Amino acid sequence: MTATPSHLDLLEAESIHIFREAAAQFRKPVMLYSIGKDSTVLLHLARKAFFPQAVPFPLLHVDTTWKFRDMIAFRDRMARELGLDLIVYTNHDGIARGINPIDHAPSIHTDVLKTQALKQALDKYGFDAAFGGARRDEEASRAKERVFSFRAPGHRWDPRKQRPEMWHLLNGRLGTGETVRVFPMSNWTEKDVWRYILREKLEVVPLYFAAERPTIVRNGQILMQDDERLQPRDGEKVEMRKIRFRTLGDYPLTAAVESDAETIEAVVAETLNAQTSERQGRLIDHDQAGAMEKKKQEGYF
Amino acid sequence: MSVHALHKIQAAHEAAPRLEVVPNLVRELGGITHLLTCGSVDDGKSTLIGRLLWDASDLYEDQRETVRKSGRKAAGTDLPDFSMLLDGLVAEREQGITIDIAWKYFDTPTRRFVIIDSPGHEQYTRNMASGASHADVAIVLVDARGGVKKQTKRHAAILDLVGVKHVILAVNKMDLVGWSEDVFRKIEADFRTLCWKFNFWDATAIPLSAVFGDNVTAPSSNMSWYAGPTLIQHLEKTPSRVSEAGSVFRFPVQAVLRDGRDFRGLAGTVTSGSVKVGDVVVDALSNASGKVVRIATMDGDLQRASAGQAVALQLDVDVDVSRGAVLSTREMCPVAAQTLEARFVWLSEDPFSPTAGYLLRTSTDLVPISNIEIKGLLDLETMASRAARNCGVNDIAIAKISLGRAAAIDVFAETPETGTLLLVDSITGATIAGGVATSVTAKAEEPAEGHFVLKRDVLANGLNRDLSMSPKDRQEFMRRANEVAIILRAAGVAVAIEPPPPVDDGMDPGL
Numbered sequence: 001m002t003a004t005p006s007h008l009d010l011l012e013a014e015s016i017h018i019f020r021e022a023a024a025q026f027r028k029p030v031m032l033y034s035i036g037k038d039s040t041v042l043l044h045l046a047r048k049a050f051f052p053q054a055v056p057f058p059l060l061h062v063d064t065t066w067k068f069r070d071m072i073a074f075r076d077r078m079a080r081e082l083g084l085d086l087i088v089y090t091n092h093d094g095i096a097r098g099i100n101p102i103d104h105a106p107s108i109h110t111d112v113l114k115t116q117a118l119k120q121a122l123d124k125y126g127f128d129a130a131f132g133g134a135r136r137d138e139e140a141s142r143a144k145e146r147v148f149s150f151r152a153p154g155h156r157w158d159p160r161k162q163r164p165e166m167w168h169l170l171n172g173r174l175g176t177g178e179t180v181r182v183f184p185m186s187n188w189t190e191k192d193v194w195r196y197i198l199r200e201k202l203e204v205v206p207l208y209f210a211a212e213r214p215t216i217v218r219n220g221q222i223l224m225q226d227d228e229r230l231q232p233r234d235g236e237k238v239e240m241r242k243i244r245f246r247t248l249g250d251y252p253l254t255a256a257v258e259s260d261a262e263t264i265e266a267v268v269a270e271t272l273n274a275q276t277s278e279r280q281g282r283l284i285d286h287d288q289a290g291a292m293e294k295k296k297q298e299g300y301f
Numbered sequence: 302m303s304v305h306a307l308h309k310i311q312a313a314h315e316a317a318p319r320l321e322v323v324p325n326l327v328r329e330l331g332g333i334t335h336l337l338t339c340g341s342v343d344d345g346k347s348t349l350i351g352r353l354l355w356d357a358s359d360l361y362e363d364q365r366e367t368v369r370k371s372g373r374k375a376a377g378t379d380l381p382d383f384s385m386l387l388d389g390l391v392a393e394r395e396q397g398i399t400i401d402i403a404w405k406y407f408d409t410p411t412r413r414f415v416i417i418d419s420p421g422h423e424q425y426t427r428n429m430a431s432g433a434s435h436a437d438v439a440i441v442l443v444d445a446r447g448g449v450k451k452q453t454k455r456h457a458a459i460l461d462l463v464g465v466k467h468v469i470l471a472v473n474k475m476d477l478v479g480w481s482e483d484v485f486r487k488i489e490a491d492f493r494t495l496c497w498k499f500n501f502w503d504a505t506a507i508p509l510s511a512v513f514g515d516n517v518t519a520p521s522s523n524m525s526w527y528a529g530p531t532l533i534q535h536l537e538k539t540p541s542r543v544s545e546a547g548s549v550f551r552f553p554v555q556a557v558l559r560d561g562r563d564f565r566g567l568a569g570t571v572t573s574g575s576v577k578v579g580d581v582v583v584d585a586l587s588n589a590s591g592k593v594v595r596i597a598t599m600d601g602d603l604q605r606a607s608a609g610q611a612v613a614l615q616l617d618v619d620v621d622v623s624r625g626a627v628l629s630t631r632e633m634c635p636v637a638a639q640t641l642e643a644r645f646v647w648l649s650e651d652p653f654s655p656t657a658g659y660l661l662r663t664s665t666d667l668v669p670i671s672n673i674e675i676k677g678l679l680d681l682e683t684m685a686s687r688a689a690r691n692c693g694v695n696d697i698a699i700a701k702i703s704l705g706r707a708a709a710i711d712v713f714a715e716t717p718e719t720g721t722l723l724l725v726d727s728i729t730g731a732t733i734a735g736g737v738a739t740s741v742t743a744k745a746e747e748p749a750e751g752h753f754v755l756k757r758d759v760l761a762n763g764l765n766r767d768l769s770m771s772p773k774d775r776q777e778f779m780r781r782a783n784e785v786a787i788i789l790r791a792a793g794v795a796v797a798i799e800p801p802p803p804v805d806d807g808m809d810p811g812l
Binding site for chain 1: 328329330331332333359401402403404405406408412413415427430431434435463543544555556558559560561564566568569570572597598599600609610611613624648660662664665667718721722723725727728729730731732735
């Protein structure tokens with residue numbers, strides 16, 4: 001750190017403070033690891049927070065079985081190289097029921113294979129705290145999220161039970177059956193994440209860099225054919241395009257952008273000058289905003 | 302409106318400034334300023350924040366496009382409705398979260414700004430106090446037609462209570478008073494008078510129009526009589542709390558780190574002052590001390606760590622120091638407090654209960670409370686306290702607390718970073734109240750007498766007689782008083798600094 005700390009120095013120190021507060025106050029924490037750029041930064045911050053000690057909690061990846069193959073390879077290599085305690089959990093019951101992101105609405109797929117799977121995994125291992133990489137700048141509904149976000153028994157988020165947070169005091173005392181989600185990167189922005197990756201020379205999944213990849217254009221969005229499960233429909237065809245991803249998730253639900261940014265420097269330059277916010281690339285959000293609400297009202301769930 | 306003004310508005314509208322391509326990719330901004338906005342919707346708060354985002358920030362083009370395409374106009378004008386940029390946040394208000402604070406981020410070429418938005422409607426005390434506790438600077442918004450009101454006084458009192466030192470009075474809607482200097486000067490004078498009551502280091506009034514953008518980011522040609530800074534100029538100059546942290550070294554220990562070999566490090570963030578290799582540090586609770594032999598980070602060892610830096614300190618001896626300790630120098634250590642008095646903002650819907658079983662959360666300690674009494678309630682308009690035994694949501698309570706065991710606590714006015722507190726419900730874990738320590742004593746029973754008070758008039762006539770009433774000198778006044786108190790306390794004298802008296806500011810109490 002230089003004499004006058006930069007905004008990245010300050011954000012890093014704040015995140016380290018949050019990691020340490022949570023690790024000290026909760027009995028059995030876990031870090032949610034989704035392999036993307038935010039998780040990469042989160043993991044790096046966790047390592048800094050406890051250096052020279054090893055990260056004192058396991059990582060949990062909720063695998064929907066629909067992640068890009070490059071992501072899984074990256075995940076396994078990172079766990080090996082950094083000596084991490086990695087837990088991979090899949091909702092096999094949901095898979096057996098045939099839930100998938102191609103035939104089902106993204107919201108259903110997400111609910112069963114991500115949300116339900118996460119709750120199952122947290123219950124199975126008895127974790128009382130889960131670190132996540134969510135940021136308040138991601139969307140309006142996150143703008144009011146706490147650093148310590150409390151969940152009632154059954155993982156229910158009760159707005160009346162959210163605790164005010166004052167100064168740097170993080171109150172982690174749990175009521176009976178309560179658990180907590182901890183967001184050390186609450187105050188980071190998308191641009192900070194990329195700047196930090198560049199500054200700290202962090203390795204990220206190659207999908208963030210432009211390359212010729214097999215694609216299908218569907219509903220105006222560019223999808224990558226990562227394996228044979230995604231097939232062109234009538235009028236669609238598989239074409240090679242030079243694409244990259246601004247955000248990573250399940251491959252049939254993640255839109256690519258055409259880009260020539262092949263290096264981390266080019267990606268950062270493109271991001272800093274971007275004219276659209278990153279969530280535009282997530283099909284799942286578009287689906288959820290209206291459709292999910294409607295399904296709820298119809299009593300679908 | 303003059304032709305001139307229309308012209309300017311047109312130009313601003315067409316050429317919304319945008320950040321240029323960044324030459325240096327790892328462009329690290331010069332710091333972070335947390336900005337609280339206080340005021341009601343009627344004062345034009347959303348429009349002002351929207352205008353700041355529009356004119357000064359790195360807003361994404363899709364967000365700008367949404368505003369342009371909507372066709373929504375600011376009332377009575379042909380200008381885009383900038384308050385739309387806050388819409389997402391406003392809608393979320395309906396969620397019913399107990400304490401509502403929305404966070405929004407934007408960058409200017411030199412700084413990161415974090416807008417902390419707390420609702421200005423009724424029952425706002427706890428929301429505002431909670432938001433203000435994170436703020437480096439607060440914008441208090443008033444309508445030029447109404448001027449300083451009762452609510453403005455309450456806002457200032459809450460800001461002062463939680464330690465905000467920089468306050469801007471944004472006198473909005475100057476267009477509706479014909480850009481009148483007289484109107485502004487009157488409001489500015491009222492504001493000055495009001496601020497004498499508080500410990501602000503810098504209180505500045507700026508005449509502006511959020512709708513038209515005058516003095517927000519561009520100097521106003523409608524108010525050529527105003528020679529001061531624009532809002533954004535002033536904000537960019539405002540230092541953050543961490544950069545203004547005092548010189549007294551404090552290091553609340555969060556955890557003990559071990560590498561499985563010979564490293565045993567005390568993990569924490571320096572909250573004020575600094576520490577360097579070779580310094581002897583003390584834990585006021587156990588009286589244990591040791592010399593710092595290593596300041597470890599993953600990026601390499603440091604020779605010195607300053608306020609805001611998160612590090613791990615290795616000492617030359619294996620002292621029994623763990624989470625809850627606050628490391629300091631031997632000369633200026635926090636009090637190993639057994640009893641204390643504090644001012645609390647009551648956050649919980651549940652009223653005070655003497656038998657509830659509260660815990661006291663300090664920097665990193667959680668201590669059982671053996672006895673807690675409410676002594677009085679603070680009136681935010683007069684700053685006078687009245688006796689009370691009970692309190693409830695949105696009250697400012699003066700409480701006297703005896704602890705089950707000692708905890709390292711500072712007086713907030715002197716060392717704010719380690720003088721903040723939370724009351725925690727031991728059963729539910731809920732945060733009941735947030736507060737600041739006003740006096741702390743190591744003795745189990747506070748002596749009724751023997752509490753030495755540093756009187757303001759004594760200080761003014763002696764030690765501080767070279768000082769004027771300017772904001773800079775008032776800051777210096779407090780700095781000197783704090784230093785004297787710290788020295789006296791180190792010598793074992795229980796001491797308090799007389800709070801600023803309620804000043805008869807000549808304002809109509811019915812305002």
